[in-house]
Amino acid sequence: MESIRIEKTRKTPDVTFNADTGKIQIEGKSIPENSIEFYKPLVDWLEEYGKNPQENTEVNIKLEYFNTSSSKCILDVFKKLETIYKNGNNVVINWYYEEDDEDMLEAGEDYQSILKIPFKMIEMEE
Amino acid sequence: MSFDLLQWYRKNTENDVLVSYLGSVSEDVISSLLDKLEDVLEKKNIDLKTLKKIYHISVEALQNLYHHSDAPKIPKNKSAIEKNVVFILKKIKDSENKCRYYVITGNFINKSNTRVLKERIDQLNFLSKDEIKILYKLILNNDQFSEKGGGGLGMIDLVKRSGNNLTYNFYNFDSNYIFFTLRIAI
Numbered sequence: 001m002e003s004i005r006i007e008k009t010r011k012t013p014d015v016t017f018n019a020d021t022g023k024i025q026i027e028g029k030s031i032p033e034n035s036i037e038f039y040k041p042l043v044d045w046l047e048e049y050g051k052n053p054q055e056n057t058e059v060n061i062k063l064e065y066f067n068t069s070s071s072k073c074i075l076d077v078f079k080k081l082e083t084i085y086k087n088g089n090n091v092v093i094n095w096y097y098e099e100d101d102e103d104m105l106e107a108g109e110d111y112q113s114i115l116k117i118p119f120k121m122i123e124m125e126e
Numbered sequence: 127m128s129f130d131l132l133q134w135y136r137k138n139t140e141n142d143v144l145v146s147y148l149g150s151v152s153e154d155v156i157s158s159l160l161d162k163l164e165d166v167l168e169k170k171n172i173d174l175k176t177l178k179k180i181y182h183i184s185v186e187a188l189q190n191l192y193h194h195s196d197a198p199k200i201p202k203n204k205s206a207i208e209k210n211v212v213f214i215l216k217k218i219k220d221s222e223n224k225c226r227y228y229v230i231t232g233n234f235i236n237k238s239n240t241r242v243l244k245e246r247i248d249q250l251n252f253l254s255k256d257e258i259k260i261l262y263k264l265i266l267n268n269d270q271f272s273e274k275g276g277g278g279l280g281m282i283d284l285v286k287r288s289g290n291n292l293t294y295n296f297y298n299f300d301s302n303y304i305f306f307t308l309r310i311a312i
Contacts, residue, residue: 069279
């Protein structure tokens with residue numbers, strides 16, 4: 001299976017979905033006008049990856065900003081990961097937030113409360 | 127009397143303006159306004175938390191304009207203000223000399239949408255902080271996207287992040303269009 005590698009732009013994050021290592025990372029800003037267009041290939045990829053996932057899948061989310069339409073798409077990404085987890089695989093989501101960024105911590109906690117999947121909140125010092 | 131956009135814009139940009147824009151809205155316009163806003167705010171030496179709040183609210187407010195503006199057909203003899211929107215960021219000192227930031231937006235909407243929009247904002251203004259949080263999570267998890275690609279969270283996010291009620295106005299433009307203004311205190 002091919003991995004995904006997308007460089008960041010002014011409005012979209014840096015993305016690495018590695019099928020060989022099971023490492024998934026989304027980092028930067030996610031504020032596109034059309035979020036579905038950006039996230040659909042990622043959700044589709046996870047659907048495929050979920051058929052034969054690595055033993056351990058580690059997800060690192062390091063978002064600086066995201067808009068509300070991205071927030072729904074990110075939930076779709078997490079729901080695919082939740083399915084992989086429910087099928088008996090190890091999946092952990094690491095939610096990074098900057099020191100003092102209560103809004104970003106709260107956003108992570110919102111996802112945590114919706115999903116049944118191991119979720120770690122990690123504070124980054126500046 | 128019909129609503130005069132230019133006059134309204136001038137009046138609202140007389141003082142305390144950090145960023146202001148009157149014109150059409152596109153993805154590129156939003157990008158350059160956000161760049162400008164970041165630039166201006168970084169020079170102001172404001173704390174990171176406030177900067178992030180202003181940035182978030184501005185992104186959401188601008189994208190609301192992008193997704194939900196309607197365009198009245200302007201008679202040719204009037205100045206070209208077709209599909210125009212307004213975005214203003216202000217910093218105002220209150221009576222206690224404390225600084226507050228305001229994001230003000232304006233856009234045309236079809237008259238027929240006025241009631242729904244008014245009811246929606248009134249409802250959000252009426253809810254407590256905890257209720258806003260609950261409603262936000264419900265909509266986040268409802269698996270629905272509108273035809274315009276929005277997730278139905280734009281307006282509620284403005285209330286949630288600012289922690290303040292939204293102030294709005296509807297100005298009669300012509301028999302079909304209303305100019306809708308929104309003021310968010312941060």
